[in-house]
Amino acid sequence: MAEGAREAVLLRNITKSFPGVVANDRVTFDLQPGEVHALLGENGAGKTTLMNVLYGLYRPDEGEIWVRGRRVHLRSPRDAIDLGIGMVHQHFKLVAPHGVAENVALGLSGTPFWAPARTVGRQLKELSERYGLPVDPDRRVWELSAGEQQRVEILKALIRGAQVLILDEPTSVLTPQEAGELFKVLGRMKAEGHGVIFISHKLDEVLSVADRITVMRRGRVVGTVRAEETDKAALARMMVGREVVFRLTKKACQPGEAALVVEDLHARTDRGTPALRGISLAVCRGEILGLAGVAGNGQRELVEVLTGLRRPERGRVAILGQDLTRASARRIADAGVAHVPEERIRLGIVPGLSVEENLILKKHHRPPFCRAGGLRLAAVRQFAGRAIEEYRIMTPGPRTPAKLLSGGNIQKLILARELSGNPALVIAAHPTYGLDVGATEQIREILLRQREAGAGILLVSEDLEEIMELADRIAVLFRGEIMGTVLAGEATLEEIGLMMAGERRTVAVGEER
């Protein structure tokens, strides 16, 4: 039998381990020409690893790779590119200070030695029209939005003659409308006979775009189904391994006094370009304000200004009525602000310190943990024991280094520390990013509980579903400005998507509260 003769790609029994985890355990996966085959799985399921194997970045410990009926051994991405495989990585692989054409020309065989960018620019124009992927070859990559950068990545693969295109979580950086555009492009590619591997952990979009769906869990394939023969609930069960409830219970919002008032805030990025251009917003105690927006529109800078990590140029920040514009991080924390940072490991914990030491970090200098300059270990131990139990932190012991915990448990540790002592304001940046379903549910419950206890919560997230589910009001950030604020109950996904793309909402609902 001519094995794998029909398949554009066949991966057979691929095993790949990293120290401590088997990221892929005898995974078999195939792609037909002219189909979109989705690879669905929670974070950490092993999807990216499998694709890195197919793209020649990782060498599998075991297993076979077949491309168009031939067994191949990939030593580097160059081999994969030569076989017509292209990959758009989850974190784009672009040289930010360089022009679009230079990025595409990099390592592209067949370009002239002199002035390659010029020739490539011409080819790019042609290709981008054919597939409906508009880009300007002369722009610098760092000036482009995430959506535009993604188009550059796709064109990079197409210009190299990719017959098989791997897209790793392509929609995570797009507005819903941009995602719709992308799906149209995929349709066009399908019609031209390209095969597409579409990676995602979002059920709806996988169902709408894919012909077949392969579900992975903890490094293994759970099964492959045709999109028209399955539904959301069945996929969720395969992905998580148990029934999933899609709705959290949430009590009605009872907003109290203002926890945070921001007026006309301006700040710059590290590069010196404007990041915030006149942000005004308010968060009341007992409510969650969701801040939606595509990454890189000022979210990071806003959170940094509010937590005292970045100096604003202009504007006012008041917390519980106290003016804390330009106050230090410590003063802001002492005023009752909890910070759940975006970069959990870099800013949220001291990786080498133990779980219990990390738990008291913000209070280590005060009684009951500190007396006459010395730590009172008994008090520390008692506090840590309670926190570990209450927040269900899975750790071998209180004295295990925090860096050895899984992502979800590190996040619970941070929440346990930040929420102890009932803060009036919680600033949570992407609190469930990259966590599995179990941990995500738990963390959302913790945030809702805090809201009921009377804290105001500013929830920054790229996950629209999460914002729709948790927030009472939703503000949308675009290029450092707020495009509008809507009540969560009245918002539609489409409306928010339009604001994420820069359309201003004229009537500011709920703003006066």
Add this chain to the structure above:
Amino acid sequence: MDWTSWLVGTVSRALAFGVPLLWGTLGEIYAERSGVVNLGVEGMMILGAYAGFAVAQTLGHPGWGLLAAAGVGALAALWHAFLTVTLRANQYVSGLALTLFGLGLAGLLGRGWEGRPLRAPLGAVAVPVLSDVPVLGPMLFRDQTILTYLGLLLAVVLWVVLFRTRWGIAIRSVGESPATADSLGISVARVRYLCVALGGVLAGVGGGYLSVAYRPAWTEGMTAGMGWIVIALTIFSAWDPLQAIWGAFFFGALYHLSFRLQAYVSPELLKMMPYAFAILVLAASGFGRARWRARAPGALGVPYVRGER
């Protein structure tokens, strides 16, 4: 001494003094553009100076001397590349070690050669026609060796290669974002080895110029901290070969002035001048963050490991 001849002498000497700085800086720009800091410039220059002198003296021809200087510089640089690219050692530590090693080794080997003038130095080339132009002729075109003109030509060529060719895109990409280059099938290690080696060749020639052309003799420690000026100049020129020209000759002038003004100002103070300026330049580049830092290669100083998260 009348005013014109003073100016002619100063500019012509400044050019001559700027040559080793120019060669060294051009090399370091390439190494750093590929993402590798090499603090061993001083070491590579002094090894080049020693090898250049010893070989030119032995074989009786300056050309062989300069070739040897280039070769020795390349060898030293390859050692740095092996440590930092292949073994992923700390680039700063490895570079410092190279400088200390080079100074020590050259000092040791050079003992017997000290104080003897080179029997076959590299002479000046008077450019036909141009050298007869009054003032400008003697200033720019009479007392320079071929290495001055080659250095200028090299700066232009290296600029074109860096910004207008396939190779240049690859080199700059490897220095900005090695993971991107790797994902497109470019060998990060190969590009870095080649750029670091080129840096060594140019630093070696820069050192060789000192002992074979500028002051044709061997003196221990004759590079006198030029390697460090080169490091500062690399930043000063914003990693741009054309801008390196101005920087190199400006510092050449400072060096020269520190000799010329000795009669009037305390020599210790004057000797400090180039270094004080280098410190000023580095401090300024730290202040104007948006302007200067933004242009430093993104992956400068960071070893590349595929798949590291």
